[in-house]
Amino acid sequence: MGQFIELEKKIEAKRFELNLASHSHDLLSEYVLKLSIELDELLNTYNKSA
Incomplete structure (x- = not known):
């Protein structure tokens, strides 16, 4: 949970x-x-984690 908030x-x-x-x-x-590109990478990481 904490990693998602971060x-x-x-x-x-x-x-x-x-x-x-x-x-x-x-x-x-x-x-x-x-x-x-950096934002895309963060969003991809978030979507893979969800």
């Missing part, structure tokens, strides 16, 4: 970071794409 917190933090980055960087910039 993973959810990481997902929300990464979403927030990605949202901020999208306002200051081009959406196709390497930085925004890197954050997007």
Whole structure:
């Protein structure tokens, strides 16, 4: 149970970071794409664990 809460917190933090980055960087910039990939990986981990 605790691991799900921790993973959810990481997902929300990464979403927030990605949202901020999208306002200051081009959406196709390497930085925004890197954050997007990291969020995808977190979401995949969460979905596999559920």
